[in-house]
Amino acid sequence: MSLIQRIKNIVIGKSRDPQDSAIFHKISLIAFFAWIGLGADGLSSSCYGPQEAFLALGTHTYLSIFVALGTVLTIFVISTSYSQIIELFPGGGGGYLVGSKLLSPTLGMVSGCALLIDYVLTIAISIASGADALFSLMPMGLHAYRLSFAIMAVLVLMVLNMRGIKESVVVLTPIFLIFIVTHVFIIFYSLFKHSAGSSVLIVSTANEVSNTVSSLGLWGTIFLVLKAYSMGAGTFTGIEAVSNGVPVLRDPKVQTAKRTMRYMAISLSFVVLGLMLAYLLYQVALEPGKTLNATLFDKITAGWGKPGYVFVLVTLFSEATLLFVAAQAGFLDGPRVLANMANDRWFPNRFSALSDRLVTQNGILIMGCLALLVMAVTGGSVKLLVVLYSINVFITFCFSQAGMVRHWWQARSQVKGWIKKFFINGTGFVLCAFILVSMIIMKFTEGGWVTLFFTGSLVVVAILIKRHYYQTAKLLHRLNNLVTVAESAEEAMLNPAINVAQEAKPDLKSKTAVLLVSGFNGIGLHTLFGIIRLFGGVFKNFVFVQIGIVDAGNFKGTSEVGKLETEAKTDVTRYVKFMNKQGFYAEGLFEVGTDVVEEVSNIAPRILKRFPNSVFFGGQLIFPKDSFAIRFLHNYTVFAMQKKLYREGIPFVILPIRV
Numbered sequence: 001m002s003l004i005q006r007i008k009n010i011v012i013g014k015s016r017d018p019q020d021s022a023i024f025h026k027i028s029l030i031a032f033f034a035w036i037g038l039g040a041d042g043l044s045s046s047c048y049g050p051q052e053a054f055l056a057l058g059t060h061t062y063l064s065i066f067v068a069l070g071t072v073l074t075i076f077v078i079s080t081s082y083s084q085i086i087e088l089f090p091g092g093g094g095g096y097l098v099g100s101k102l103l104s105p106t107l108g109m110v111s112g113c114a115l116l117i118d119y120v121l122t123i124a125i126s127i128a129s130g131a132d133a134l135f136s137l138m139p140m141g142l143h144a145y146r147l148s149f150a151i152m153a154v155l156v157l158m159v160l161n162m163r164g165i166k167e168s169v170v171v172l173t174p175i176f177l178i179f180i181v182t183h184v185f186i187i188f189y190s191l192f193k194h195s196a197g198s199s200v201l202i203v204s205t206a207n208e209v210s211n212t213v214s215s216l217g218l219w220g221t222i223f224l225v226l227k228a229y230s231m232g233a234g235t236f237t238g239i240e241a242v243s244n245g246v247p248v249l250r251d252p253k254v255q256t257a258k259r260t261m262r263y264m265a266i267s268l269s270f271v272v273l274g275l276m277l278a279y280l281l282y283q284v285a286l287e288p289g290k291t292l293n294a295t296l297f298d299k300i301t302a303g304w305g306k307p308g309y310v311f312v313l314v315t316l317f318s319e320a321t322l323l324f325v326a327a328q329a330g331f332l333d334g335p336r337v338l339a340n341m342a343n344d345r346w347f348p349n350r351f352s353a354l355s356d357r358l359v360t361q362n363g364i365l366i367m368g369c370l371a372l373l374v375m376a377v378t379g380g381s382v383k384l385l386v387v388l389y390s391i392n393v394f395i396t397f398c399f400s401q402a403g404m405v406r407h408w409w410q411a412r413s414q415v416k417g418w419i420k421k422f423f424i425n426g427t428g429f430v431l432c433a434f435i436l437v438s439m440i441i442m443k444f445t446e447g448g449w450v451t452l453f454f455t456g457s458l459v460v461v462a463i464l465i466k467r468h469y470y471q472t473a474k475l476l477h478r479l480n481n482l483v484t485v486a487e488s489a490e491e492a493m494l495n496p497a498i499n500v501a502q503e504a505k506p507d508l509k510s511k512t513a514v515l516l517v518s519g520f521n522g523i524g525l526h527t528l529f530g531i532i533r534l535f536g537g538v539f540k541n542f543v544f545v546q547i548g549i550v551d552a553g554n555f556k557g558t559s560e561v562g563k564l565e566t567e568a569k570t571d572v573t574r575y576v577k578f579m580n581k582q583g584f585y586a587e588g589l590f591e592v593g594t595d596v597v598e599e600v601s602n603i604a605p606r607i608l609k610r611f612p613n614s615v616f617f618g619g620q621l622i623f624p625k626d627s628f629a630i631r632f633l634h635n636y637t638v639f640a641m642q643k644k645l646y647r648e649g650i651p652f653v654i655l656p657i658r659v
Helices: 003-011 023-027 031-047 049-056 061-088 095-102 105-135 140-163 165-193 195-216 218-231 253-281 292-300 306-326 328-343 361-378 382-388 391-410 418-493 522-535 558-581 596-610 628-633 637-647
Strands: 512-517 541-549 585-593 614-622 652-658
Touching: 031 049, 031 105, 031 165, 031 253, 031 306, 031 328, 049 061, 049 218, 049 253, 049 292, 061 195, 061 218, 061 253, 061 391, 061 418, 095 105, 095 328, 095 391, 105 140, 105 306, 105 328, 105 361, 105 382, 105 391, 105 418, 140 328, 140 361, 165 195, 165 253, 165 292, 165 306, 195 218, 218 418, 253 292, 292 306, 306 328, 328 361, 361 382, 382 418, 391 418, 418 522, 418 628, 512 522, 512 558, 512 596, 522 558, 522 614, 522 652, 541 558, 541 596, 558 585, 585 596, 596 614, 596 637, 614 637, 637 652
Parallel strands: 512 541, 512 614, 541 585, 614 652
Antiparallel strands: none
16 A cells, blocks of 8 residues: 555545445434534524624614514524425435426526535635634734634645545534533523513513604614614525435435424524524623624623633634534535536536545535635635625525425426415515525625626536537537447347357457446447457457446435446446457456546456456547647546556557547
């Protein structure tokens, strides 16, 4: 084992076998861990969402009761509507898939691009906010290292996620639990201490509403409440994460996802409502250098002495570090959305590939690197990042809810109780559309236009990539005639009226052509015919090798992996039968894995032991115009295989396929 491989095993971990029947059980998340890994994004928003809403009311703080109730109602409406999405898309149904299936592929792509930008910002703002909170507890002399610390935190999370989903969540569990325990205690304590004055609160609220209506008018009061409600929209940003993350959940996935969604909705609603009531009960006001939560905790523990100071320190530390946990949503769901879009050819195929740890490593790296870039450009400024944040997730919310509304209306004659489902998603759409429009108007000139610009730019890039893949498919279409020829030969073999050549025997000492294929298709047949045309009767034996690639699109259960293996076996068998018809001896080998180069490297010694005089062949598409973009968009694995086998002294010939 090389030194690099040893270091990789220590840092990231040893390879996992995708054919292990127990592998999905080992790496999947139960509802509790899913609540931590996917729910932390939503729960962490209670560190800033309620504050933004409360401050937007100015001196009319008693109106916060209505804002809090509206926020809780919205949380349950959106979470319930996403539970319906989970039922309809049991294999995972985030905004990209819902938009693509229920509206149109193009609208789904727009929704997916918005989500990708949002997940990058989720990582950036969560880490930056966590770093701010931690360094606010430290001496001013150390604040110069805040950005460096934030960058290091992103790198650590990248490594944890490349080790595996479950590993990254388990490590962060204690932080999450400390946050829950401390905040539940604070909320219950503040409510219990003021329980005797509940009637006073009701009277004060009624008087405040009356005075506000007198000074601002009815519509002015309503506008103020709606403004505060929309300013706290960051509270809802993590709700979609569960529906995106269904594939990583423990079976039965739908039940696990819905249970996770309930955990998230209940915990988020409780914390948001509790904190906003506590702000009101303790008449909390913003103090320089402090969050509202910090001020609240100081007021609650004012007479507790040293234990109170320790409690506040632990509570604020849990808030700060929970924001690091919240970045997990970006690392868990961002690469998954990217992989789904790559499978549909909106982005390069390489982003759907899995590493030997069975994670979307390329996606994790790109999300992490983009988050690092965003933090470097903004200097890790939470104030600036907050402006960029939240808009995109509501673009996705709107597309998802609109798609579900359309679905229930079209399926109204087949679905029992469709009116209730239609009403839930319809309400969700109205609420999300209102919040989206409000945020665009209020945040546009402050920097919201930057988010919309980059989202639009990503949409343009996706369209150009899709167009390229479409043009490539058209160029390859003519190769399909070769498949028709081969299928005719297969049919002839099944016709008893046609004489079939006597089955050939292997000549182990003769030249053997080992052809790497990726399906019974025009590319593989073109390469095969090229070998016969160029080398005539030199090769007496033919060995066909196919690797079934496990990627994010098919890594959803043991049945999917088994299906992939069956397809690989069927393809190589068709090649074998075709060559038998031509009078050649042929056999096929197939494996299932995540890395073609490694799998072929493992198979090669077995082939050489049986056929010592083997030459390996592979085909490579040659485009009319070569460029960096084309090399990035297409798989040039054949060159990596040639290099790998070359180092082992194994001859490998690449045959060009012009398109």
